[in-house]
Structure formats: structure tokens, C-alpha cells
Amino acid sequence: MPNHCTRRDTLVGYQSPRVSIGLPLFNGQNYLATALDSLLAQTYQDFELIISDNGSTDKSKEICETYAEQDPRIRYYRSQENRGATWNYNYVFQLAQGEYFKWAAHDDLCAPEYLARCVEVLDRQPEVVLCFPKTVIIDEDGYPVEEYPNRLNLRSPQPHRRLQAFLRGPGLCNPVFGLMRIKALATTSLIESYVDSDRILLAQLALRGQFYEVPEPLFFRRLHPQTSVNANLEYGKRVAWFDPAKRRRSIYLPRWRRVIEYIVSIHRAPLTPSERALCYIHLGRRYLLHPGWIVQDFQVAVQQFLH
Numbered sequence: 623m624p625n626h627c628t629r630r631d632t633l634v635g636y637q638s639p640r641v642s643i644g645l646p647l648f649n650g651q652n653y654l655a656t657a658l659d660s661l662l663a664q665t666y667q668d669f670e671l672i673i674s675d676n677g678s679t680d681k682s683k684e685i686c687e688t689y690a691e692q693d694p695r696i697r698y699y700r701s702q703e704n705r706g707a708t709w710n711y712n713y714v715f716q717l718a719q720g721e722y723f724k725w726a727a728h729d730d731l732c733a734p735e736y737l738a739r740c741v742e743v744l745d746r747q748p749e750v751v752l753c754f755p756k757t758v759i760i761d762e763d764g765y766p767v768e769e770y771p772n773r774l775n776l777r778s779p780q781p782h783r784r785l786q787a788f789l790r791g792p793g794l795c796n797p798v799f800g801l802m803r804i805k806a807l808a809t810t811s812l813i814e815s816y817v818d819s820d821r822i823l824l825a826q827l828a829l830r831g832q833f834y835e836v837p838e839p840l841f842f843r844r845l846h847p848q849t850s851v852n853a854n855l856e857y858g859k860r861v862a863w864f865d866p867a868k869r870r871r872s873i874y875l876p877r878w879r880r881v882i883e884y885i886v887s888i889h890r891a892p893l894t895p896s897e898r899a900l901c902y903i904h905l906g907r908r909y910l911l912h913p914g915w916i917v918q919d920f921q922v923a924v925q926q927f928l929h
Contacts, residue, residue: 639719641724643670645661672718674710712812753835769839796843
């Protein structure tokens with residue numbers, strides 16, 4: 623079990639923060655301090671920062687303990703072993719006490735106005751379940767590379783229209799690091815132990831409410847050689863990154879899994895029969911009219927077999 627820090631909710635007069643930020647961590651010493659600085663510098667101050675260290679073997683522990691001693695908003699937890707990204711992402715969510723929740727990565731940066739702008743939108747528009755700003759890609763040294771088009775400003779009141787727009791391609795899934803309503807997020811499958819589970823999570827949220835993209839570039843996503851994708855180019859290694867227990871399984875069909883999860887997500891979503899039928903139609907058009915994904919899955923399976 624993780625080592626638990628002192629819980630602030632045991633203090634006399636303690637009130638739960640409105641925003642919970644969950645930072646799942648494993649060996650993030652290179653960028654961790656700058657990421658923490660950007661989160662703690664938010665102009666919106668009513669938040670808690672939950673850090674779950676997944677058995678890091680570098681200096682992440684020392685960095686986190688130093689910051690936790692200096693700022694009471696930080697709650698630092700540490701597992702003695704690496705349980706995988708799935709466990710860690712979901713664990714920080716389970717610890718959240720706020721009304722709104724945001725995942726944060728140890729190597730990304732947020733502008734000081736990030737939380738303030740997103741909280742403002744969620745407070746004003748109850749139909750919005752996820753708010754996120756425009757994204758700027760930065761390199762390993764923090765220099766801007768490009769503004770990334772998220773294309774997920776899903777404002778239609780109709781779930782099937784939101785899903786239709788979503789299926790055109792969430793790209794890097796940057797909005798998964800946006801600010802979400804905890805009540806809506808709690809009804810999803812969260813992050814599961816397969817590649818693209820973040821994509822499925824976003825689809826499930828889109829079936830439950832609108833997405834709002836703040837027009838200012840306030841999120842800076844760092845792409846570098848040590849990111850989870852770049853460090854785990856082989857598909858089997860990427861699966862093991864989510865769950866080390868699955869390391870020995872050899873053959874995965876990611877796009878088949880994605881289609882199945884979309885079907886299950888539509889079935890479980892709180893939709894009217896007509897909306898559900900329209901969602902299935904959009905899903906069928908997206909994949910049946912573009913069968914190239916079957917060939918891509920076959921190629922992935924061959925690569926896994928050869929390795």
C-alpha cells in the first residue's frame with residue numbers, strides 16, 4: 623500500500639478545495655520541479671495537489687517531499703513498487719476531494735490563468751463537463767514548437783453530434799489534462815489498462831456533456847524522447863506501461879479494442895434510445911467506411927509476433 627501523508631481534512635475547520643489536481647508520477651526528476659512551480663503559481667488558489675509516486679527510483683521522492691513541506695496544498699503519496707500508469711492515474715482521482723478534477727503530467731506546464739479560466743467556464747455553464755485551453759507543444763528545453771489544434775470544442779447539445787465530431791480524431795488527446803466535473807468523470811471507466819483508454823474516456827465524457835475550449839493557449843505539453851509513447855515504441859511495452867502485469871502477453875489488436883470500447887461506452891451512456899441509435903450509426907460510418915484500420919491492426923499484430 624502507498625505511504626500516506628497527513629490528510630488536511632483532519633484539521634479543525636478544514637474545507638475541501640473546489641479543485642483537485644492529480645499528478646501521477648514515475649521517475650520524473652528532469653521536469654518535475656518546473657511542473658510543480660507552474661501548478662502552484664495558479665492565480666486560482668482553491669485547489670489541492672495530489673501526487674502519487676509510483677515507486678520512483680530517481681530523485682522524484684526528494685523533490686516531492688521538499689515541495690510538500692513548503693506548501694500545505696500538496697498531498698504526497700508513494701507506492702513502494704511501480705503498479706503501472708492505470709493504477710496511478712485512477713488512484714489520484716480516488717483521493718480527490720474537490721468539485722472539479724484535473725490530471726497533470728510531471729513534464730507539462732500550465733499558464734498561471736489556466737485554472738481560473740476553466741473554473742469560470744464550469745461555474746457558468748453546467749452543461750459543460752470538460753474545459754480545456756488551447757495547447758502549445760514545447761520541446762524538451764521548454765521552447766514552443768507549434769500550437770496544436772485540439773479540434774474538440776464540442777458544443778452541440780446533442781450527444782450523437784458531439785460523438786460524431788469526436789470520432790473525426792482527438793489527436794494527442796490533450797483535453798484529458800483539462801478540468802473536469804468529478805461527478806461526470808466518476809461515471810466513466812477512467813483510465814484502463816490498454817492503449818487509447820484516454821481516448822475512450824474522452825468519448826465517454828462527450829456522451830455525457832459538452833466540451834469547452836478556452837481560446838487562449840494556456841497548456842504547454844512537452845514532447846521529448848522520454849515521454850511514455852517515445853520510450854515505449856513497441857506495442858507490448860506500451861501495454862506494460864499501463865499495467866506491468868500484462869507484460870508477458872504478446873498479441874494486441876488496438877483498433878479492434880477501440881471499436882469494442884466505443885460500442886460498450888455508447889451502450890452504457892445515459893442516452894435516449896434515439897440518441898443511442900444515432901451514436902451507433904456514426905460509429906459504424908466512421909469504421910465501416912474506412913476499413914484501413916483492419917490492415918493497420920494486422921500490421922501491429924505481425925510486429926508483436928516477430929518481437
